[in-house]
Amino acid sequence: MKGYRKHASTLMLIFFLLSGSYLWAQGDKQKKPKEQGMHHWTAPQEEKLRINPIPLTDESILRGKNLYTKDCTGCHGVKGDGKGPDASYITPRPSNLKAMAGHHRDGGLSWKIRKGKGAMPAWEELFSEEQIWDLVNYIQSLKSFDQKTPLKQE
Numbered sequence: 001m002k003g004y005r006k007h008a009s010t011l012m013l014i015f016f017l018l019s020g021s022y023l024w025a026q027g028d029k030q031k032k033p034k035e036q037g038m039h040h041w042t043a044p045q046e047e048k049l050r051i052n053p054i055p056l057t058d059e060s061i062l063r064g065k066n067l068y069t070k071d072c073t074g075c076h077g078v079k080g081d082g083k084g085p086d087a088s089y090i091t092p093r094p095s096n097l098k099a100m101a102g103h104h105r106d107g108g109l110s111w112k113i114r115k116g117k118g119a120m121p122a123w124e125e126l127f128s129e130e131q132i133w134d135l136v137n138y139i140q141s142l143k144s145f146d147q148k149t150p151l152k153q154e
């Protein structure tokens, strides 16, 4: 009986240690997305499903890149990693567009660029529909092809 008890308390200890580190890891996970500009913002379903009318050509990507360089790098950074010079004093942080590329549908990205949220301006006042789709094409082109994570279209 004594031996059993000793065994049980060792097991309990291991259990507490494991669950403790699990919770700690979860807490860490919850904190990270915001810091890295990976927090969640969801577009309405019907917007996500909108078809991009501008083909993904080099020309469109280049037009998007030119707009992006002029108007988006201050916050989202030259590389699209959300670390532009203005990013540090904005909460929530500007999104890491490079990490999101390929994981979000064109329609959802276009809606977010049009409507804005918080510090993210509503670009529909400045840009035409076509220009916004060019920006979407540019953002999607930032996807790194060695990405290990499977493609998940939100």
Ligand code: HEC
Binding pocket: 039, 040, 041, 067, 068, 071, 072, 073, 074, 075, 076, 086, 090, 091, 092, 093, 094, 095, 097, 100, 104, 109, 112, 113, 117, 118, 119, 120, 121, 123, 135, 139
């Ligand atoms: C003044 C800073 C600022 C500028 C300039 C800016 N953004 Fe943003 N952007 C943000 C912030 C902050 C967010 C995150 C908003 C949130 O989730 O609350 C964001 C989010 C986004 C998202 C959504 C990503 C996602 O799926 O959550 C896209 C797409 C985006 N920006 C594209 C652009 C493009 C394209 C431009 C240039 C035309 C631009 N942004 C310029 C601050 C900025």
